[in-house]
Amino acid sequence: MAFVVNATQLPLEDTFDYVIVGGGTAGCPLAATLSKNHRVLVLERGGLPFANPNVMTREGFLPILTHFDQFLSPAQAFTSEDGVPNARGRVLGGSSAINAGFYSRADEDFYKRSGINWDSRVVQRSYEWVEKAIVFQPELQTWQSAVRDGLLEAGVEPYNGYSLNHSLGTKIGGSTFDSSGRRHSAADLLNLATGSNIQVALYASVERVLFAPSYSLASRQNAIGVVFHDLVGGHHHAMLRENGEVILCAGAIGSPQLLLLSGIGPRPYLSSWGIPVVRHSPYVGNYMYDNPRNGISIVSPVPLEHSLIQVVGITDSGAYLEAASNVLPFSSPAYSVFLRPSSSPLYLTVASIMEKIIGPHSSGTLRLASTDVRTNPIVRFNYFSNPVDLERCVNGTRKIGDLLRSRSMDDFKFWEWSGTDFRFVGPALPIDQSNNMVMGEFCRRTVSTIWHYHGGCVVGRVVDRNLKVVGVHSLRGFIIIIVDGIRKSHPSPQQMAGNGMHQYHPQWPPAPAPAAPVVVPAPPPHSHHSPMSMDNRLSGDEVRTIFISGLPEDVKERELQNLLRWLPGYEASQVNFKGEVPMGFALFSTPHFAIAARDALQDMVFDAESKSVLHTEMAKKNLFVKRGIVADPNSFDQSKRMRTGGDYTHTGFSSPSPFHAPPAPVWGPHGYMAPPPPPYDPYGGYPVSQVPMAAPPALPSAPLPAPSSYMPVQVLLVNTKDNPPCNTLFIGNLGENINEEELRGLFSVQPGFKQMKVLRQERHTVCFIEFEDVNSATNVHHSLQGAVIPSSGSVGMRIQYPYTF
Numbered sequence: 001m002a003f004v005v006n007a008t009q010l011p012l013e014d015t016f017d018y019v020i021v022g023g024g025t026a027g028c029p030l031a032a033t034l035s036k037n038h039r040v041l042v043l044e045r046g047g048l049p050f051a052n053p054n055v056m057t058r059e060g061f062l063p064i065l066t067h068f069d070q071f072l073s074p075a076q077a078f079t080s081e082d083g084v085p086n087a088r089g090r091v092l093g094g095s096s097a098i099n100a101g102f103y104s105r106a107d108e109d110f111y112k113r114s115g116i117n118w119d120s121r122v123v124q125r126s127y128e129w130v131e132k133a134i135v136f137q138p139e140l141q142t143w144q145s146a147v148r149d150g151l152l153e154a155g156v157e158p159y160n161g162y163s164l165n166h167s168l169g170t171k172i173g174g175s176t177f178d179s180s181g182r183r184h185s186a187a188d189l190l191n192l193a194t195g196s197n198i199q200v201a202l203y204a205s206v207e208r209v210l211f212a213p214s215y216s217l218a219s220r221q222n223a224i225g226v227v228f229h230d231l232v233g234g235h236h237h238a239m240l241r242e243n244g245e246v247i248l249c250a251g252a253i254g255s256p257q258l259l260l261l262s263g264i265g266p267r268p269y270l271s272s273w274g275i276p277v278v279r280h281s282p283y284v285g286n287y288m289y290d291n292p293r294n295g296i297s298i299v300s301p302v303p304l305e306h307s308l309i310q311v312v313g314i315t316d317s318g319a320y321l322e323a324a325s326n327v328l329p330f331s332s333p334a335y336s337v338f339l340r341p342s343s344s345p346l347y348l349t350v351a352s353i354m355e356k357i358i359g360p361h362s363s364g365t366l367r368l369a370s371t372d373v374r375t376n377p378i379v380r381f382n383y384f385s386n387p388v389d390l391e392r393c394v395n396g397t398r399k400i401g402d403l404l405r406s407r408s409m410d411d412f413k414f415w416e417w418s419g420t421d422f423r424f425v426g427p428a429l430p431i432d433q434s435n436n437m438v439m440g441e442f443c444r445r446t447v448s449t450i451w452h453y454h455g456g457c458v459v460g461r462v463v464d465r466n467l468k469v470v471g472v473h474s475l476r477g478f479i480i481i482i483v484d485g486i487r488k489s490h491p492s493p494q495q496m497a498g499n500g501m502h503q504y505h506p507q508w509p510p511a512p513a514p515a516a517p518v519v520v521p522a523p524p525p526h527s528h529h530s531p532m533s534m535d536n537r538l539s540g541d542e543v544r545t546i547f548i549s550g551l552p553e554d555v556k557e558r559e560l561q562n563l564l565r566w567l568p569g570y571e572a573s574q575v576n577f578k579g580e581v582p583m584g585f586a587l588f589s590t591p592h593f594a595i596a597a598r599d600a601l602q603d604m605v606f607d608a609e610s611k612s613v614l615h616t617e618m619a620k621k622n623l624f625v626k627r628g629i630v631a632d633p634n635s636f637d638q639s640k641r642m643r644t645g646g647d648y649t650h651t652g653f654s655s656p657s658p659f660h661a662p663p664a665p666v667w668g669p670h671g672y673m674a675p676p677p678p679p680y681d682p683y684g685g686y687p688v689s690q691v692p693m694a695a696p697p698a699l700p701s702a703p704l705p706a707p708s709s710y711m712p713v714q715v716l717l718v719n720t721k722d723n724p725p726c727n728t729l730f731i732g733n734l735g736e737n738i739n740e741e742e743l744r745g746l747f748s749v750q751p752g753f754k755q756m757k758v759l760r761q762e763r764h765t766v767c768f769i770e771f772e773d774v775n776s777a778t779n780v781h782h783s784l785q786g787a788v789i790p791s792s793g794s795v796g797m798r799i800q801y802p803y804t805f
């Protein structure tokens with residue numbers, strides 16, 4: 001595949017019909033298909049899978065999931081706020097290059113419920129296209145055969161043999177490992193691409209989507225390209241041709257993260273990070289789901305093959321049963337993959353049976369941890385916060401009990417003095433499996449992940465039924481859909497190429513032609529303090545800096561950067577003062593971009609209140625940017641010189657970046673600061689008697705640094721006693737002088753908000769807030785617990801579920 005190159009080899013700017021962010025399970029087949037008729041660029045932050053033996057073999061599954069590094073390993077580890085370790089693919093082929101290789105088609109019912117426009121013939125063709133290339137029939141050996149037989153004995157019927165279809169009963173599913181145990185992944189599908197039309201860049205981390213400048217947040221925004229960095233920190237722009245699209249295929253964690261970093265998300269939340277809002281989209285990062293996995297592992301008295309998931313039992317009670325067998329080196333902590341850690345120095349053959357539930361109904365949130373795209377966002381799945389999920393888990397674990405009692409499992413028991421029994425590694429199933437309470441406790445205590453996390457950009461809220469980001473032209477999210485936690489469907493790539501395209505009217509066309517000769521107007525008379533010098537990156541006299549006047553007197557450099565950084569080619573900016581009059585300078589990568597920026601900003605209303613309207617001109621010389629140094633130190637007011645000079649350098653990158661050290665993460669509008677979430681409550685408020693869980697992360701003893709305009713948090717309130725979750729929240733600790741508008745401002749923008757009722761009492765005020773559903777209420781319960789509202793004084797509010805409502 002000669003079209004797969006290291007991103008360092010790409011030009012700093014280029015144009016494409018489609019820019020696909022993420023060369024994973026969704027991105028690769030989509031790119032291959034679109035390349036038939038269009039010029040396509042795939043940007044993948046990871047490297048090649050083919051030369052890595054751990055990626056390419058079944059035996060490598062565990063090592064890949066247990067050996068991580070921060071930026072380059074094919075799997076990127078993360079632990080959700082629920083305390084469950086998890087992983088995401090970071091390699092060409094995405095998570096399909098590190099997963100367990102089990103393949104199944106989607107359930108028929110899924111198409112009806114998905115909210116997406118499907119063409120069933122195209123879906124069928126797409127399945128066949130994928131299956132022909134990378135799906136194989138596995139040959140069952142000892143453990144998988146015994147599980148198949150045991151499932152049938154346990155009543156998971158009928159037996160459907162080898163089948164790629166989803167149907168109740170027991171079946172052997174497809175595998176992306178071939179008969180010699182070699183992995184095939186979505187990366188293989190690039191072999192089906194039209195080589196002359198496609199470029200795949202490795203180690204290309206997309207930092208954000210670029211939008212054409214717009215004067216109004218209400219109007220539809222236009223995506224015009226993306227900015228990405230390569231391994232050596234070079235920044236590249238991949239711009240769209242007319243009618244082109246940016247398609248986000250960055251996975252369930254990466255896609256909402258990129259939307260947020262690009263300014264599409266809840267307005268107050270974005271503002272709290274200093275990210276300019278391109279589109280207020282309150283549900284980005286909401287409704288994050290992960291299918292809980294629970295199960296048991298046993299030591300086998302007989303040697304077992306190394307098998308990942310091949311057989312599945314699809315029950316009618318909302319749970320699926322699967323199995324794996326691994327030869328595990330127990331000398332080092334085996335980490336929680338299919339097993340709980342152990343420190344035994346033995347090598348053991350371990351077999352696992354697990355159940356996972358359909359759905360799930362419980363959902364959580366994704367929030368930014370940093371504006372560095374390489375850093376995992378913070379996710380929380382709220383496992384079992386919906387009682388239906390717990391009930392399904394109890395059904396599933398009970399079925400594991402039935403399976404263990406089947407005759408097919410007898411061969412895996414050891415002789416004991418009292419008879420034969422299993423030797424469990426990690427927790428065994430409860431003895432009294434008829435007791436719902438005890439089984440529920442087991443589910444909560446042993447919850448793990450099956451790595452089917454999804455959501456964050458849900459259809460109907462963030463993307464429409466054609467997967468277009470609502471309110472934005474030329475930007476789609478393309479997703480792998482996980483239905484009921486098992487059935488995976490590749491939404492047909494052909495559908496993308498065939499229909500659903502719409503007209504894109506670029507307001508900011510990329511610059512295909514060589515730059516026009518630049519006419520450099522003389523700077524305005526008051527600009528003689530301009531700190532300009534010749535930039536050392538370009539030879540000759542190409543001026544690519546604009547001069548901006550008309551800024552309000554109290555303008556901050558950061559505000560100017562926030563305005564400019566979405567413009568193609570933007571590199572750096574600076575505000576200088578002549579007396580009280582601010583003068584802005586902005587450097588672009590080419591004169592063409594500078595001219596375009598000059599025209600786009602001309603006469604823009606910068607601040608309606610202070611009636612400041614921008615006036616822009618080409619500067620005489622280029623802005624010199626070199627980490628806080630300005631070429632002519634005497635030419636302007638020293639005290640205000642390059643106030644953000646050092647900030648231009650992104651952590652770890654050597655070239656200028658628009659992002660700055662972020663304020664402490666908050667989930668609320670300006671003026672409110674949420675403390676870190678309360679300690680993990682594994683019982684989520686449900687009436688389940690408590691059993692020990694992994695220790696929650698300790699709360700920081702010192703208050704978080706408050707971003708400017710935020711009230712410092714003086715009291716961290718942790719609400720440990722609470723009533724069962726419902727869709728209404730009680731807010732206490734609001735103080736005597738709480739401003740109702742401030743309260744409303746905070747809560748009315750939270751996803752799912754319905755209504756608010758404030759009750760003023762003699763000395764204090766309380767408030768009840770109703771949400772559309774329990775999940776929305778639960779998310780606010782977690783994210784705003786202890787937040788300080790300025791008018792309430794310095795005490796954080798207490799959020800509880802009310803006793804009755």
Ligand SMILES: Cc1cc2nc3c(=O)[nH]c(=O)nc-3n(C[C@H](O)[C@H](O)[C@H](O)COP(=O)(O)OP(=O)(O)OC[C@H]3O[C@@H](n4cnc5c(N)ncnc54)[C@H](O)[C@@H]3O)c2cc1C
Pocket residue numbers: 021022023024025026027043044045046065087088089090091092093094095096098099100101102103104204205206207249250251252254255258309373450451452479480482486487488
């Ligand atoms: C350990 C594990 C086991 C699993 N087992 C199975 C299984 O047996 N069967 C099954 O059906 N499913 C399984 N899954 C789930 C399945 O693999 C995923 O649901 C599916 O691969 C997701 O596809 P995707 O295209 O949405 O994301 P991915 O395949 O993860 O692709 C996203 C890609 O985007 C890239 N990316 C992210 N952000 C950026 C950025 N800013 N710039 C550039 N690139 C970026 C990532 O590096 C990645 O390559 C498993 C998952 C894991 C992790």
